[in-house]
Amino acid sequence: SLPPEAGDAPRHAAGLPKSVLPFAGSGPSPEQPATPHPAPDFDADEALELYRLLRLTRAAESRLAVLADEGLVRMAPRRAPLREAGPVGSAFAIRRATDGTGDVFAPTFRAAGALHLFGVGIEDFFRDHLAHRVGPARESGSELHRIDWQTGLLAPVVPMGLLVEVVGGWALGVRMRGEERVGVVCDSAGATSTGAWHEGLVFAAARKSPLVLVVEAPSSVERTDKQTRLTSFSEKAPGYGLGTEEADGGDVLAVVAAVRRASERARAGEGVQMVEVRYGDDDPVERLRTRILDAAAATESEVDALEADVVSRCAEGLARARSAGPPEAPETLEGVYVESERVARRIWVGPRSQKVV
Amino acid sequence: SLPPEAGDAPRHAAGLPKSVLPFAGSGPSPEQPATPHPAPDFDADEALELYRLLRLTRAAESRLAVLADEGLVRMAPRRAPLREAGPVGSAFAIRRATDGTGDVFAPTFRAAGALHLFGVGIEDFFRDHLAHRVGPARESGSELHRIDWQTGLLAPVVPMGLLVEVVGGWALGVRMRGEERVGVVCDSAGATSTGAWHEGLVFAAARKSPLVLVVEAPSSVERTDKQTRLTSFSEKAPGYGLGTEEADGGDVLAVVAAVRRASERARAGEGVQMVEVRYGDDDPVERLRTRILDAAAATESEVDALEADVVSRCAEGLARARSAGPPEAPETLEGVYVESERVARRIWVGPRSQKVV
Amino acid sequence: MTEQAVPEHLTKTRNGEPVTLLEAVSEALFEEMTRDESVFLLGEDIGVYGGAFKVTRGFLEHFGAARVIDTPIAEGGFTGAAAGAAHAGLRPVVEIQFMDFISPAYDVITNYIATSLYRGAGPMPLVIRGPVGGGNRGGPFHSQNVEMAFFHTPGLKIVYPSTAYDAKGLLKAAIRDDNPVLFEEHKGLYRAPALREVLPDEDYIVPLGVARTVREGDALTIVTYGAMVHKSVEAAERMEKEDGVSVEIIDLRTLLPMDDDAIVESVKKTGRLLIVHEDTRTGGIAGEIAMRVSESAFEWLDAPMLRVTAIDAPVPYSGSLEDYFLPQTDDIVEAARYLAGY
């Protein structure tokens, strides 16, 4: 089920309807680019939307860090910085819908902007982390457990690699049903070491399931060394018979393009695709900003206004999330079994177990 | 502990001492090759030894099939035919010793000749399968559980892939101790699909452990299709940063050469090596026979005599194994814990739990 | 679905002929796949080869390769994929070739599949079935009972039938259940001639979570399941004859959730409880049963609750050792006599 702002939406929309976009109507108007510059080699609308999402991701993450310092969020993912482009670009690249007919997306962390594309508003994002009740997750827990089959969001379980198995199976399932949908899993480099990643991939590859695997690779060889002696994770692809793409993680437009190519190949029946997103020291947010300004896709003051808007919406969302209360215990403990009543038993004494003699 | 016929043996022997060889002293004398032919392009002694081992393997396997038909052996591995060269060639290629200082070898099935090289006589081979007690395996069970650290034999547990983890760790361990020993694991193609195989390999590769992985690949693409879309398993090697060798499974001399090269690279610190043994429709036994005869490494009657000898020794070993009794229950159930007494409890009533009132 | 004829060997019930437990399993799968297009199968060698025990012989030809999927040797991978397919609205049935090999799927079953509903991912209509149990000289890796690896995992159901009738009805119920169900089939019962029975030629199910009273008695209650149901019956019959004592036997059928009421009511009647399981002793299901009876019927107990189980060891390969390892009818008689005379 979608958050209330979602409204009705067309099926198989290439992007979410404006009403679901984080800040529909705000920010600079793309119809009026500054003119003395040459036409940009990218879609200005898309670039601005992506810029908002990257900014949102970063703003949300830095507030999450504060909440973690305050001890209010325990499981805030500590991740290397500058990694927004992988999840945001991947989420942006694929076919989204709000009625359960679009592609399915399974990010790891650092994905506030990506989650947003799949219907998780910023307030909900913080409520999840604060475990202030919202949404369908019974345990009301964290970004990690946000699942929405209507928008196509399957946020991860923590044990790494498992989602390759699951999303691969989902992709097999929708193909069996004759639907042209693609599953996308974003995973950090470490996940490639897991047996789950391997087994999931072996099976998906054997079935030619429409699965796209985004591997978010750190640039530093040192950090990678303990996991593999490779410098490129794409070297793993031939061993499974996968198609590949590579993209610079500092360049969100490149990520979008790579994931688009990969997902359309998967959709066309060419089997599992791997996209290696290679991160460096480049800041994807700054880089896109520069590119937008250089191409005069927006003016500096327009971009500044957009940023200010993101920041204030983030602050408002967090404030609302903070003031929302925690869930009530017995009610939210249901859901272990489909048919289960609300059984919450820490002590139990059989009703007639009292002394009868 | 070695079977009685082992005797004293030199350390780090390149091959087992004659006394441990299956049929020391029997068969044709390699000092008197037939002369009109050109000198063979292989070592005649080695070829004859290998031929005996291949013949032994085949003879033992066919007797095992009979025992399975009789219902006397339940877990007799049903395997595709013509696969003797992988385990026999691998076992032959590496450094064997009888005092726990040689390489370690972990075969799967169809390995009677290979086991022989590691101290398991043919009688013991059948006793294991018949579960007629012998050797160190507490459960007295089958080829599958024969382990001998003195000769360096680590016969498999059944769940596929696990031995890659374990032998990789053993190899890491001996290298930590400064010993120049190599671990060799033979696995069928299916094992490469397991998470255990992957995780074992990822870790061993990251540590550059002296591990050689022999992948026994079927030729038939059809059979492989359900496991992988690859036709060559060597395509998996770059994804782990492994060195590779390939060998024709119909040619045991090629297998020996490939495993030798691979194991010496591993010993030299070059990290994990993969040897793909590709099977076809060639019969490795017939092929080696032809080659020996063509090169006049032995005469036809010598080879016939050798074969007859193998067959009769096999029959004798089996007869002795059949007449040996099954193990005695309580005695052989010990060994669950290092310090455990012989506790075998299916029922238990506390000694003072009788009615006391 | 094609209107192809039902394969000959799957028409026994239709023809009023008796079936083995194995055939009952095959019929259940066949009927559910026929009834519901969303049901499909995954497993090692289940297609071309028809399965290690031939449970799915003829299925590939009848239902096609899209619904009878031969998998690589990657139990975690294809079990996880089945979970994904369940998310996509299908109802997968996974075969584990020997249930011993479920361990590579332990991670995905306990962490993903069992928690799916709770985490908001929705129902998980998934059955994982396969052969279990000892007595076949299969050694430590082809003989395990796996219930206790999963019994502690909230969100799962565990079923373990002892008769052909139950196997068919329970498996059909499991496939229709929206929770993930582990379904254990004892190899020793698969083709046991004594278990052949004529099944109703109708679409029946046996509901999950309901035990069966195998025989009534008043001297003591034996709670058991799977292959041990039959050894317990043997023991009870011997005691009836030799001691004139009548033993009540409860076949759990579903281990999780457990039918507490059936157990407690019986114990209240007999005052004595013996639990018999083929699985090893420490941490076996007997403990949970004893705990629940203590919680709910302590005052009715006239004797200690006891258990007959396998020994705490891996399953031995040797026949003599395996017989020694497994609980036998004599053991059950011995323990039951002790209790009856207590």
Added chain:
Amino acid sequence: MTEQAVPEHLTKTRNGEPVTLLEAVSEALFEEMTRDESVFLLGEDIGVYGGAFKVTRGFLEHFGAARVIDTPIAEGGFTGAAAGAAHAGLRPVVEIQFMDFISPAYDVITNYIATSLYRGAGPMPLVIRGPVGGGNRGGPFHSQNVEMAFFHTPGLKIVYPSTAYDAKGLLKAAIRDDNPVLFEEHKGLYRAPALREVLPDEDYIVPLGVARTVREGDALTIVTYGAMVHKSVEAAERMEKEDGVSVEIIDLRTLLPMDDDAIVESVKKTGRLLIVHEDTRTGGIAGEIAMRVSESAFEWLDAPMLRVTAIDAPVPYSGSLEDYFLPQTDDIVEAARYLAGY
């Protein structure tokens, strides 16, 4: 071994200063690595980063990269490798970053490691240790107790300390043990100020398999372990004050093998048994304890054996839900009062 100085933060016991349970674990590892060159460590981020909980801070610098191995995220792979290293004569200690992630190693632990001795591969001196337990708002994948995944596996030992003294002594004993040992360290106890204590400045061990009587009493016996020891003590103290009732508490310390004698002797004295465990209810260790007491001391029981446990559900992320999910002191008091008044 280099004669390098001991890192400052590992000299507390030497200086007569109190240590936390976490520091006790670090000291045990450090001392055993110093004592015995064959002891080495493997785990995720244990080297450069010093471990997710900093248990091995300073170890890499002191012992070098060959003995403090940063691993890939492959719990099965490196646990299996540790088993291989044990075959090669080493004594590996594996850290699982959160014990929840032991599940990918389930296959190798249950099928290979636990059966090694039995299969003739020889002893398996291997310790697998890591943080467990809830109360930290860690959600379903950073809060699990894992004992019941392995309690049913013959060949393993399972240790779960509740104090700094025990943690150090038990871990040293586990490292010297020739069987594979699973060692659970409760995150909530790691840095608990109340658990700080001055440890003997000597090479002591606490033997595996021996329970500890935490406090004596005659009204009832509480059998427990880990974090629940402290909640049980709170409950007992409250009952002493408010009800004038004295509760005996047994801390199991080692779960497998279990110290039956300690439990049975206590129950024979008090006639009443309450089992308290943090782990979820169904299939929890309480069952095995109840079964054994029934087998060995039924006639001494004056009341039903009861248990206080977590609820049968995944561990919730939300604080309010987690508090509700976990067994609390009030629950223990309630159950204990019921038993004392029975």
